[in-house]
Amino acid sequence: PTVYVGGEFLPLSRASVSVLDRGFIFGDGIYEVVPIYFGQPFRMAEHLDRLDRSLAKIEISQPMSREQWEGLVRDLIAKTDSQGNCAMVYIQVTRGVAKRDHAFPSPPVKPTVFAMVAPMVPPTEQVRRAGLKVISLPDERWLHCDIKSVSLLGNVLAKQAAVKAGVDEVVQFRDGMLTEGASCNIWVVKDGKVYAPPKNHLVLEGIRYGLMQELCEEIGIQFLLKPVPKEAVQSADELMLTSATKEVLPIVELDAQPVGSGRPGHVYESLRRAYDARIQ
Ligand code: PDD
Numbered sequence: 346p347t348v349y350v351g352g353e354f355l356p357l358s359r360a361s362v363s364v365l366d367r368g369f370i371f372g373d374g375i376y377e378v379v380p381i382y383f384g385q386p387f388r389m390a391e392h393l394d395r396l397d398r399s400l401a402k403i404e405i406s407q408p409m410s411r412e413q414w415e416g417l418v419r420d421l422i423a424k425t426d427s428q429g430n431c432a433m434v435y436i437q438v439t440r441g442v443a444k445r446d447h448a449f450p451s452p453p454v455k456p457t458v459f460a461m462v463a464p465m466v467p468p469t470e471q472v473r474r475a476g477l478k479v480i481s482l483p484d485e486r487w488l489h490c491d492i493k494s495v496s497l498l499g500n501v502l503a504k505q506a507a508v509k510a511g512v513d514e515v516v517q518f519r520d521g522m523l524t525e526g527a528s529c530n531i532w533v534v535k536d537g538k539v540y541a542p543p544k545n546h547l548v549l550e551g552i553r554y555g556l557m558q559e560l561c562e563e564i565g566i567q568f569l570l571k572p573v574p575k576e577a578v579q580s581a582d583e584l585m586l587t588s589a590t591k592e593v594l595p596i597v598e599l600d601a602q603p604v605g606s607g608r609p610g611h612v613y614e615s616l617r618r619a620y621d622a623r624i625q
Pocket of ligand 1: 375378425500526527528529530549550551552554587588589590
């Protein structure tokens with residue numbers, strides 16, 4: 346596969362970054378994952394807006410114009426031989442290569458831009474029907490979860506806790522309140538309404554936050570952003586998760602207890618249909 350690094354398109358086997366890159370040394374960078382369906386990026390503008398916000402929040406200067414980002418994504422897709430139906434574009438920007446020093450290099454150095462197309466296997470019909478199992482976990486990450494940072498150790502350890510427990514994901518709680526999964530947002534259904542935590546520094550505002558709101562409006566379901574206590578998650582009628590790669594999926598078991606009926610619920614089914622209609 347062809348990847349983009351340091352201003353050039355190269356075969357993956359020849360692509361490299363300095364060991365002094367601050368992404369490697371400090372995890373000092375940000376990323377995006379843009380899903381691609383039938384060769385078309387899905388909600389690219391929203392992803393690029395969030396990329397801009399992440400860069401601004403950690404004071405990395407914008408390496409490219411919006412037109413250049415869009416062009417890069419389209420060029421990468423065009424250079425991918427076996428496009429299949431689904432893929433994702435991974436974009437990463439780090440603060441660049443500099444002598445190891447915690448403080449930002451002064452004067453600033455050129456940010457390192459890396460991008461690639463990677464395969465994306467959307468959830469199979471079987472997974473959609475069976476639903477996912479999750480465990481709850483204290484959220485032990487930092488307090489800037491709104492930044493889509495490549496410093497993902499907290500998320501990596503959380504996901505590994507799920508693997509060790511033999512489940513698919515974790516649902517994290519901070520001070521007794523729902524935050525999010527290791528790599529997804531979590532949605533709670535109660536009495537026919539959809540709830541999610543407010544968009545603040547404790548969660549990554551998934552691009553599916555905006556999408557879920559639109560889909561709920563479309564199908565006439567009330568959508569509320571407010572703090573969700575753990576008890577409300579435990580007594581939910583339905584739980585769902587969303588991400589660029591998982592789309593929307595039902596959670597049917599939390600800490601070995603059935604969620605609601607223990608099967609994917611009606612609200613999930615409606616949102617799933619509405620989501621599918623957008624990507625087809
Ligand atoms: N993860 N929260 C976290 C911590 C995430 O890592 C992600 C996405 C989301 C959902 O955001 P979106 O709807 O924009 O994909 C929420 C990506 C897919 C990843 O790290 O691979």
